[in-house]
Every structure is written in structure tokens, then in C-alpha cells.
Amino acid sequence: MNLPALSFAYLRARPLATALNLLLLALGIATITLLLLATAQLEERMTRDARGFDMVAGAKGSPMQLVLSAIYHLDAPTGNIPLAAAQALARSPAVKKSIPLALGDSYRGFRIVGTNHDYPAHYGAVLAAGALWKEPMEVVLGAQVAAQTRLGVGASFKGAHGLSEGGDAHDEDDFKVVGVLAPTGSVLDRVVLTSIESVWEIHEHGKPPAGGREITALLIQYATPLAAATLPRQVNANSALQAASPAYESARLFRMIGVGADVLRVFGLVLVLVAGLSVFIALLNALEDRRYDLAVMRMLGASRAKLMGLLLLEGAVLSLLGGIAGILLGHLLAEALGAALQAAQQPAVTGWAWQARELWLLALAVGVGLAAALLPAWRAYRTEVAPVLAQG
Amino acid sequence: MLRLTGLRQRYGAREVLALRHFEAAAGDHWLVLGASGSGKTTLLNLLAGLLRPSEGTVEVGGQSLGALGGAALDRWRGRNIGIVPQKLHLVSSLTVLQNLMLAPYLAGLPADRKRAEMLLGELSLKEQLRARPGELSHGQAQRVAIARAVMNRPKLLLADEPTSNLDDANCTLALSLLEEQAGECGATLVVATHDNRAKARLEKCIEL
Numbered sequence: 001m002n003l004p005a006l007s008f009a010y011l012r013a014r015p016l017a018t019a020l021n022l023l024l025l026a027l028g029i030a031t032i033t034l035l036l037l038a039t040a041q042l043e044e045r046m047t048r049d050a051r052g053f054d055m056v057a058g059a060k061g062s063p064m065q066l067v068l069s070a071i072y073h074l075d076a077p078t079g080n081i082p083l084a085a086a087q088a089l090a091r092s093p094a095v096k097k098s099i100p101l102a103l104g105d106s107y108r109g110f111r112i113v114g115t116n117h118d119y120p121a122h123y124g125a126v127l128a129a130g131a132l133w134k135e136p137m138e139v140v141l142g143a144q145v146a147a148q149t150r151l152g153v154g155a156s157f158k159g160a161h162g163l164s165e166g167g168d169a170h171d172e173d174d175f176k177v178v179g180v181l182a183p184t185g186s187v188l189d190r191v192v193l194t195s196i197e198s199v200w201e202i203h204e205h206g207k208p209p210a211g212g213r214e215i216t217a218l219l220i221q222y223a224t225p226l227a228a229a230t231l232p233r234q235v236n237a238n239s240a241l242q243a244a245s246p247a248y249e250s251a252r253l254f255r256m257i258g259v260g261a262d263v264l265r266v267f268g269l270v271l272v273l274v275a276g277l278s279v280f281i282a283l284l285n286a287l288e289d290r291r292y293d294l295a296v297m298r299m300l301g302a303s304r305a306k307l308m309g310l311l312l313l314e315g316a317v318l319s320l321l322g323g324i325a326g327i328l329l330g331h332l333l334a335e336a337l338g339a340a341l342q343a344a345q346q347p348a349v350t351g352w353a354w355q356a357r358e359l360w361l362l363a364l365a366v367g368v369g370l371a372a373a374l375l376p377a378w379r380a381y382r383t384e385v386a387p388v389l390a391q392g
Numbered sequence: 393m394l395r396l397t398g399l400r401q402r403y404g405a406r407e408v409l410a411l412r413h414f415e416a417a418a419g420d421h422w423l424v425l426g427a428s429g430s431g432k433t434t435l436l437n438l439l440a441g442l443l444r445p446s447e448g449t450v451e452v453g454g455q456s457l458g459a460l461g462g463a464a465l466d467r468w469r470g471r472n473i474g475i476v477p478q479k480l481h482l483v484s485s486l487t488v489l490q491n492l493m494l495a496p497y498l499a500g501l502p503a504d505r506k507r508a509e510m511l512l513g514e515l516s517l518k519e520q521l522r523a524r525p526g527e528l529s530h531g532q533a534q535r536v537a538i539a540r541a542v543m544n545r546p547k548l549l550l551a552d553e554p555t556s557n558l559d560d561a562n563c564t565l566a567l568s569l570l571e572e573q574a575g576e577c578g579a580t581l582v583v584a585t586h587d588n589r590a591k592a593r594l595e596k597c598i599e600l
Contacts, residue, residue: 296477
């Protein structure tokens with residue numbers, strides 16, 4: 001027999017009230033946990049995807065759209081740019097590294113990205129099977145693409161017009177899978193890689209366009225920090241191209257997402273506070289039911305401080321259990337959200353990653369539980385034994 | 393063993409108890425008889441240190457209760473005084489066995505499961521070891537309350553109206569159980585009641 005055993009016995013004796021209080025607290029903590037996991041993982045993933053690229057050059061339009069389409073493969077491109085203009089930019093002394101991208105087709109919702117071998121090398125990609133493409137119409141699949149399409153080395157497929165599922169198929173040309181990448185945890189996992197020549201071959205039908213060949217975007221790494229100040233301005237002012245900064249546009253995107261996330265976070269906090277209020281009401285009502293129990297405990301030798309500790313412990317136990325259940329529920333929801341996002345070929349989140357900040361959530365839950373138990377505990381402390389026993 | 397001197401208890405201007413002198417030896421069995429409102433429960437509360445007397449002193453086993461305060465008094469009571477309250481007040485969320493184990497825990501004594509099981513066996517409650525108070529008959533609950541009161545081998549055993557609402561047979565049974573258990577602990581037994589049937593059982597009596 002000890003105080004925790006007494007607390008558990010009391011909570012067990014009222015399963016419905018205990019379960020409802022736990023549920024309320026768990027829902028609040030789960031909401032905040034889910035937000036914490038989703039925003040942290042998406043931010044981390046987007047930072048990883050953009051790492052090493054200082055600038056994206058593409059067709060004029062929305063700079064955020066350009067970054068979303070060329071770095072994260074999420075949005076439609078702003079258009080195409082002349083190959084000659086891209087090559088001229090790549091030769092600039094301000095550019096250390098440049099990677100061309102040609103987009104336009106997809107396979108079962110996964111984008112087919114025409115590029116060169118520098119692109120997988122940039123993300124440190126390793127082949128799980130086969131080899132990188134050598135000839136036009138040879139492709140290498142990202143890990144998620146291979147898993148979801150069940151295609152392997154040696155398989156062939158027809159690409160479809162457009163970047164989303166449901167586009168018209170290119171009947172005449174088959175892509176041949178020559179390699180599959182191991183998971184990288186980056187955007188490469190959900191794209192199909194091939195040479196730029198493959199993309200030209202499909203769309204030109206043997207006749208190069210009169211205006212010259214085009215690509216969709218050029219991913220650029222600056223040669224010097226000074227280039228950050230000069231190159232984008234130069235590109236925007238003196239060419240038909242547009243320069244966009246992945247770091248700046250990602251930060252802008254997160255500021256916009258952040259408003260929504262903040263609203264949800266406040267909602268989660270309100271849920272936790274409502275749960276605290278519920279624990280408070282439950283403990284206060286229970287105090288009325290338990291006056292005799294508490295008086296008997298004093299009669300048997302318990303000090304006032306021990307009774308106060310018992311009530312505080314009950315608040316803490318309830319909120320700790322609610323906090324743990326909430327965090328587990330939050331991870332479960334994150335895993336479910338991750339599965340849904342993966343099915344939609346979006347950057348996925350996982351419930352298997354843990355954030356150090358979740359410990360603060362647990363502390364928040366216990367703090368709310370203790371605060372809710374404070375007044376009932378004080379009233380238990382002040383209880384006079386003799387009148388209560390006489391009333392019983 | 394038990395000595396009361398110049399004891400008076402007042403609630404505001406109203407005096408509810410006045411007892412000039414009273415002494416009881418270890419092992420004595422006393423009956424405190426009086427009508428409702430005569431101050432019987434107040435006297436038991438004073439003996440248990442649950443109330444502070446307005447005047448006078450209470451000594452149990454040489455210990456003046458007035459000299460103890462706060463947690464020390466609570467602990468001393470838990471170790472030296474067993475109480476069977478009128479409404480029994482078993483802790484509803486605990487099993488019968490846990491109700492008994494509560495007594496040493498709250499008094500700061502080591503757990504003694506063997507004694508708890510032995511007491512429950514003596515009082516024919518072995519089958520009810522894991523039952524909750526709500527599942528017991530009144531007679532069973534009363535026996536559990538008696539077992540809990542003697543769990544810590546008290547020097548003084550107090551019982552408040554233990555025979556109320558009992559028929560003659562159960563009245564005799566309740567009193568004999570109290571006497572037996574007090575005898576086993578060598579405790580002084582004080583039974584407060586308005587029930588004249590108890591007179592036949594307990595030889596020493598004070599009337600309020």
C-alpha cells in the first residue's frame with residue numbers, strides 16, 4: 001500500500017469518469033503532438049531537399065511556384081526556358097554548380113524528371129539495383145516510385161502527358177527501367193529520373209523545335225557568397241529568365257503555413273486547458289464523494305499533508321496518463337497522415353520520429369493536472385475529521 | 393492507562409460535555425451510555441485526539457494528547473488508537489484486504505499482510521478478501537471495520553454505536569467481537585451507545 005496505489009485504486013474504481021478525462025486530455029495533447037511532428041518533419045524535409053541549391057532559374061511567373069515545382073516537385077512549372085539561355089547562365093563565373101531539369105510528363109502521378117547524373121549525386125543517392133541511365137528512354141526509379149508501382153529493373157512503361165495522374169499516355173515510346181535508387185529521404189524518392197534527351201525525344205517526335213530546345217529549370221549553386229547579391233538581380237533584369245531563392249521562398253511558405261499551424265496549436269492548447277478544467281471539476285466533485293474516505297484516512301493516522309499529496313498525485317497521475325496517451329495518439333495520427341500523403345505522392349511524415357519538445361508537452365499535461373488538483377487538494381487539507389465522521 | 397481530568401467541551405457558548413475525572417486501566421472494557429446528543433461521540437473524538445478539548449486533559453498510555461499536534465498526533469493516533477465509527481466508513485475504492493492494509497500504511501508502520509489475513513480469517517471474512525465494501529452485508533462490513541481498528545494492535549479501542557440497527561443476536565455478536573479483539577491486543581475498550589442491551593454485556597459503565 002502506498003500513495004500511487006491509493007490513487008490508482010480510486011481512478012480504477014471510476015472507470016468512465018477517468019476514461020473521459022483521459023480522452024479529453026489525450027485529444028488536446030495529440031493535436032499539439034501531430035502539429036509538432038508534421039511541421040518539424042516537413043520543415044526538415046524541405047530544408048534537406050533545398051540544401052545546396054542557392055537559386056532556381058526558370059520561366060517568369062511566381063517565384064514560389066518555380067521553387068515548389070523545381071526543388072520539391074509539388075507545383076506545376078512556370079513554363080520552359082531556352083536551353084541556350086540556361087547554358088549561358090551556367091557558364092557564369094558566379095555559378096559553381098548547375099543542374100538542368102526538364103519536366104512535363106509523369107507515370108502514375110510520379111514526375112518524370114529529365115536531368116543529368118549530377119542530380120542524384122547532389123543528394124548522395126545510391127543505387128539499390130541496376131545502374132544509372134546511359135541512353136535516352138532509360139530511367140531510374142526513386143525508392144517510393146519503385147515500391148508503389150512495383151516496377152523493377154528491366155520493366156518498361158509509357159509516360160503520360162502532364163504532371164498529375166490521369167494524363168494522356170505517350171503511345172509510341174516506352175521507358176525502360178535500368179536502375180532503382182535506395183531510399184534517400186529526399187525528393188528523389190518520389191520521382192522518375194531520366195536524361196533530358198529522353199524528354200526531348202518524346203515531345204519532339206524527331207523534329208527539333210524551330211525556336212531551339214528548351215528545359216524547365218536550372219538549379220544553381222553560387223560560386224561565392226557575393227553571387228547571392230548580384231546573380232538573381234542580373235537574371236531577373238537582363239534575361240527572359242526568372243531567379244528564385246529556395247531559402248527565401250521556403251521561409252515565406254512556412255510563414256504562410258505557420259499561421260494555420262499556430263491556429264491549430266492554439267486549438268490544441270484550448271483542448272488541454274478544457275481537459276484541465278474537466279480534471280478540476282472531476283476532482284472537486286469527487287472530493288465531495290470522498291469526504292468520508294479522506295476523514296477515515298485521517299482517523300487512521302494520515303496527516304493533512306499526506307491527503308493533500310494524495311489528491312495532487314491523482315491529478316498528476318491522470319494528466320501523465322492522458323499526456324502519454326495523447327503523445328502516442330499524436331504519433332499514430334502522424335503515421336496515418338504520412339500513409340495518406342505517401343499515397344498522394346506528397347512528402348510524407350512519419351509517426352516513428354520523436355521530438356525532444358514532446359517532453360515539454362508531457363510536462364505541460366502534468367502541470368495542468370497539478371494545477372487542476374490544487375484547490376481540491378487544499379480543501380482536503382483543510383477537512384476537519386470529527387464533523388465529517390459524525391455526519392456520515 | 394486512560395485518564396481524563398477536568399474535561400469540558402463547548403461549541404460556542406453551548407457545553408456538550410463535562411467530565412470531572414475518569415480513569416480506565418489497560419484491558420478494561422467500558423460502556424459510555426447516554427441518549428442521543430449527550431456527548432458520547434464527542435467524548436470518543438476527544439479520546440481519539442480528533443477534537444481538542446475546550447478544557448482539561450486526555451492521557452492515553454501516559455501520553456498527553458494535548459502535547460502532540462499536527463502530523464505527530466495523527467501518527468500517534470494511527471499507531472495507538474483503533475476506532476470503529478458508527479457508519480463504518482470503509483474506503484469504497486479498496487478491497488477488504490486493502491482496507492486493512494491501509495491502517496499500518498497511514499500510521500507509518502510496516503505492511504503486515506499476514507496479520508490482515510489472520511484477522512479476516514478470525515472474523516470469517518477470508519472469502520471476502522478481494523471484495524469491495526459495496527459487496528458486503530452490514531454484518532460483514534462491521535467485522536471489517538473492527539479488523540481494521542485492531543490491525544495496528546492499539547492500546548485503546550473505541551467503538552461508536554456498534555449495535556445500532558442490529559437485532560439481539562447480532563448485537564451480542566458485535567459486542568463479543570469487540571471484546572475478543574480488544575482482549576487479544578490487551579487494549580482498553582470504550583463503547584459508546586444509547587443501546588441499553590449493551591449494559592448486560594459490559595460491566596463497567598459511565599452514563600452521560
